[in-house]
Amino acid sequence: MEQPSLLPLLDERLPLTEEKVAEAARLAGVPLAQAWGVVAYYPRYRGLPQGRLLVDDPVARARGFSRLREEAEGTYPPLGLEALSPVYLRFTEKGRFLEWEGRWVPFREFRLPFALGRGHGLLPPEPAPTLAQYLALGGLGGLRAWKGGLLDPGKVLKAVEEAGLLGRGGAAFPTHVKMRAVAQGQAPKYLVVNADESEPGNFKDRFLLEHHPFLVLEGALLAALAVGASRVYLYVREEFEAAILGLERAIRELEEAGFLFVPTEVFRSGGLYICGEETALLESMEGKRAEPRLKPPFPVERGLWGRPTLVQNVETLANLPLLLREGPEAWRRKEPKLFSISGDVARPGLYELPLGTPLGEALRRAGGEPEALQAVLLGGAAGVFTRDWDLPLAYGGRLPLGAGAIVAFGKDVDLWEVLEGLAHFFQEESCGKCFPCPLGTAVQVGMVRRRERDPSLLQDLAATLRGSLCGLGQSAFWAYRSLLEVEGAA
Amino acid sequence: MRLKVNGKEVEAKEGALLLEVAPVPTLCHHPHTETRGVCRLCLVEVNGRLAPACATEVREGMEVRTDTEGLKALRRTLLEWLALTTDLSLAPGLLGLMAAYGAEPGRWKEAPSRRGRPPIRDNPFFLRDYAKCVNCRRCVDACGDGIMGVYALTLAGRGLQAHPTTPLDRPLPETPCVFCGNCVQVCPTGALRPLALEVG
Numbered sequence: 001m002e003q004p005s006l007l008p009l010l011d012e013r014l015p016l017t018e019e020k021v022a023e024a025a026r027l028a029g030v031p032l033a034q035a036w037g038v039v040a041y042y043p044r045y046r047g048l049p050q051g052r053l054l055v056d057d058p059v060a061r062a063r064g065f066s067r068l069r070e071e072a073e074g075t076y077p078p079l080g081l082e083a084l085s086p087v088y089l090r091f092t093e094k095g096r097f098l099e100w101e102g103r104w105v106p107f108r109e110f111r112l113p114f115a116l117g118r119g120h121g122l123l124p125p126e127p128a129p130t131l132a133q134y135l136a137l138g139g140l141g142g143l144r145a146w147k148g149g150l151l152d153p154g155k156v157l158k159a160v161e162e163a164g165l166l167g168r169g170g171a172a173f174p175t176h177v178k179m180r181a182v183a184q185g186q187a188p189k190y191l192v193v194n195a196d197e198s199e200p201g202n203f204k205d206r207f208l209l210e211h212h213p214f215l216v217l218e219g220a221l222l223a224a225l226a227v228g229a230s231r232v233y234l235y236v237r238e239e240f241e242a243a244i245l246g247l248e249r250a251i252r253e254l255e256e257a258g259f260l261f262v263p264t265e266v267f268r269s270g271g272l273y274i275c276g277e278e279t280a281l282l283e284s285m286e287g288k289r290a291e292p293r294l295k296p297p298f299p300v301e302r303g304l305w306g307r308p309t310l311v312q313n314v315e316t317l318a319n320l321p322l323l324l325r326e327g328p329e330a331w332r333r334k335e336p337k338l339f340s341i342s343g344d345v346a347r348p349g350l351y352e353l354p355l356g357t358p359l360g361e362a363l364r365r366a367g368g369e370p371e372a373l374q375a376v377l378l379g380g381a382a383g384v385f386t387r388d389w390d391l392p393l394a395y396g397g398r399l400p401l402g403a404g405a406i407v408a409f410g411k412d413v414d415l416w417e418v419l420e421g422l423a424h425f426f427q428e429e430s431c432g433k434c435f436p437c438p439l440g441t442a443v444q445v446g447m448v449r450r451r452e453r454d455p456s457l458l459q460d461l462a463a464t465l466r467g468s469l470c471g472l473g474q475s476a477f478w479a480y481r482s483l484l485e486v487e488g489a490a
Numbered sequence: 491m492r493l494k495v496n497g498k499e500v501e502a503k504e505g506a507l508l509l510e511v512a513p514v515p516t517l518c519h520h521p522h523t524e525t526r527g528v529c530r531l532c533l534v535e536v537n538g539r540l541a542p543a544c545a546t547e548v549r550e551g552m553e554v555r556t557d558t559e560g561l562k563a564l565r566r567t568l569l570e571w572l573a574l575t576t577d578l579s580l581a582p583g584l585l586g587l588m589a590a591y592g593a594e595p596g597r598w599k600e601a602p603s604r605r606g607r608p609p610i611r612d613n614p615f616f617l618r619d620y621a622k623c624v625n626c627r628r629c630v631d632a633c634g635d636g637i638m639g640v641y642a643l644t645l646a647g648r649g650l651q652a653h654p655t656t657p658l659d660r661p662l663p664e665t666p667c668v669f670c671g672n673c674v675q676v677c678p679t680g681a682l683r684p685l686a687l688e689v690g
């Protein structure tokens with residue numbers, strides 16, 4: 001990093017002692033109090049769980065969770081493995097492994113099977129872990145055009161605006177508005193790629209990072225050039241070890257080939273759901289507890305180290321090379337979006353579909369039969385249960401798409417058990433900064449456990465959580481409320 | 491500049507906080523520390539959107555509502571949840587608000603509690619009784635960026651477990667604490683209180 005940052009300094013010193021924490025604080029130039037607050041915040045500094053762990057995602061919850069849980073010594077939060085769920089992990093002194101096809105595969109070697117990806121526009125027709133393979137797929141056109149003087153900031157911004165590209169991380173904010181705001185800010189400015197995918201049910205960014213690092217990097221570099229960022233940081237979920245190694249290799253290859261126009265590096269995430277919230281993410285990069293900031297000011301004005309910062313999701317940036325190659329008009333006609341489809345469908349996986357595709361059709365593409373399903377969870381934990389099969393999967397519609405997770409549940413599934421998993425997840429992941437969220441998510445766990453259906457309690461729970469400081473608390477009751485609606489309709 | 495609060499026109503100075511013109515309860519905000527926007531008791535609706543009155547500046551033409559049904563439900567519920575989880579016996583302000591909003595904590599049946607935390611008596615001057623702590627962070631800010639710049643306090647844990655502590659969880663005399671008493675002064679719940687007031 002340009003400035004010493006506490007998290008990497010602590011990571012280098014694992015396992016920690018009091019002396020090592022004090023040393024990291026000195027090197028980072030922060031009070032010991034701050035360093036201790038950080039150590040007492042992120043799970044990995046307190047020591048990770050050991051033994052056999054069940055990945056506790058909504059699919060595992062639907063598959064007889066208590067029975068699956070008996071086979072494990074503990075649980076681990078969702079890891080983008082929903083299409084393969086239920087999955088067990090092994091955490092030992094030798095490292096972290098995933099039980100896969102009868103073997104223990106180290107995290108640094110495990111990638112989602114390439115066959116899970118279905119699509120040929122945004123999704124690669126074959127994996128491209130090397131620059132040669134990326135070039136063979138027709139890649140690097142955008143950066144070449146830049147080098148040849150055929151592209152400039154104005155042209156990139158114009159294309160993004162004409163395409164109407166909306167952020168793919170869940171908020172669906174117009175990308176060009178954020179880009180222009182940063183472009184107008186004073187240097188130094190930064191681009192942070194939000195690759196901290198941790199919304200249950202989503203595995204699109206993980207897949208892109210693991211199989212198409214150059215596409216992500218090309219998109220990031222084009223965005224950085226367009227807004228005048230002096231540095232690119234890829235904030236990657238630290239468990240995605242194979243993706244991180246692949247990205248670091250790809251960065252080196254781009255540099256050797258003379259295409260790394262902006263210095264770029266990987267930052268290992270803090271390892272919590274809240275780290276994906278853009279301001280909490282910036283706090284963790286600055287060596288603090290990943291607690292969301294009050295907005296305004298927004299990161300485009302005061303972001304990393306107080307400088308104008310563009311924070312963009314992986315999939316959003318991966319669209320840039322495609323959008324520039326095809327032109328905004330053509331891109332817009334099919335507006336590709338990645339949907340992570342899992343649960344009770346015959347072919348769970350990652351599907352590239354045009355925005356606006358009806359939910360029922362998306363399910364059928366994945367070998368699901370809507371009429372045979374009880375409901376889907378749309379969007380993730382911060383999502384809703386629905387059985388509206390005609391719902392067009394588009395932004396700004398009746399229901400939020402989130403980042404595009406669709407988890408299907410058959411008629412036999414106890415949806416309350418799935419909801420219990422989500423309620424537990426929110427309670428565990430609440431950062432505790434504001435009042436409604438840690439209190440409300442804890443109260444909610446009790447309500448869900450006793451199958452509380454009292455509308456006045458639910459209404460007050462919603463009215464209060466809605467007042468939380470960030471999206472985590474604000475959305476924590478959506479799934480609960482929607483389950484009661486689905487029950488009423490059934 | 492002029493704005494409307496609950497339908498009435500009011501005048502306000504440029505740069506003033508909504509708090510100064512809107513009648514709302516507060517808990518985390520303190521003029522001497524940087525804490526604000528945390529407790530959410532002071533939320534108001536500004537042109538239909540929720541905003542903390544302690545962290546929002548007035549703007550010309552704003553339409554502010556302080557007492558919608560939703561806001562009343564929010565304050566009542568928050569107070570109920572605080573009472574359910576935390577010992578508020580030395581927080582008369584909060585007890586008064588609970589009465590005013592008709593709070594009935596019992597309707598939520600159960601919640602994890604912070605009441606079991608044992609009081610920490612590690613110095614001759616004040617007690618740290620975190621069973622009464624609502625985690626408003628005023629003390630941490632008073633000791634750090636807000637007033638003292640001493641950094642003898644920080645936060646540990648997440649979610650409902652989050653609470654103030656010292657660096658390395660050491661007794662206060664082994665930290666940079668200078669026993670200025672600022673943290674005690676700003677604590678709104680009696681979680682930090684002078685030992686001079688304890689009998690026996």
Ligand code: SF4
Nearest residue numbers: 431432433437470473
């Ligand atoms: S809503 Fe939850 S996660 Fe967000 S700031 Fe408040 S406590 Fe933290």
Ligand code: SF4
Nearest residue numbers: 633667668670671673
């Ligand atoms: S008494 Fe100690 S802990 Fe409290 S504000 Fe003063 S220096 Fe900080």
Ligand code: SF4
Nearest residue numbers: 623624626627629677
């Ligand atoms: S001890 Fe007092 S001032 Fe400090 S966080 Fe708790 S309630 Fe707030």
Ligand code: FES
Nearest residue numbers: 527529530532544
């Ligand atoms: S007083 Fe405004 S949020 Fe606490």
